Amino acid sequence: MWWWDARVTTLFQRNLQPTLTYWSVFFSFGLCIAFLGPTLLDLRCxxxxxxxxxxxxxxxxxxxxxxxxxxxGVFKRTQV
Known part of the structure; x- marks a missing residue:
C-alpha cells in the first residue's frame, strides 16, 4: 500500500489508546441506536x-x- 509508510505506523502506535477508545464509544453508541428500529412496532403496541x-x-x-x-463539533473546533 503506497500510503502506508513508517509515519502512518508511528502515528497510529502513538495514538492507539485514543483511537480504540473513540472506536469503542461510537461502536457501542451505534449499537444502542440501531436496536431501537426493529422494536418500533412492538413499542407502538x-x-x-x-x-x-x-x-x-x-x-x-x-x-x-x-x-x-x-x-x-462547532464548539470543539472553536476552542482549539
Whole structure:
C-alpha cells in the first residue's frame, strides 16, 4: 500500500489508546441506536399509540442527536 509508510505506523502506535477508545464509544453508541428500529412496532403496541405518533419519538431523538453533534463539533473546533 503506497500510503502506508513508517509515519502512518508511528502515528497510529502513538495514538492507539485514543483511537480504540473513540472506536469503542461510537461502536457501542451505534449499537444502542440501531436496536431501537426493529422494536418500533412492538413499542407502538405496548404504548397503545399510532405509528405516526411513535415515529415522532424516533425522529425527534435522531434530530436532537444531529443538532447536538453539529453544535458539539462547532464548539470543539472553536476552542482549539
Amino acid at each position: 405496548q404504548t397503545q399509540t399510532s405509528l405516526a405518533q411513535i415515529t415522532w419519538v424516533f425522529f425527534s431523538q435522531q434530530f436532537c442527536l444531529l443538532v447536538g453533534s453539529c453544535l458539539g
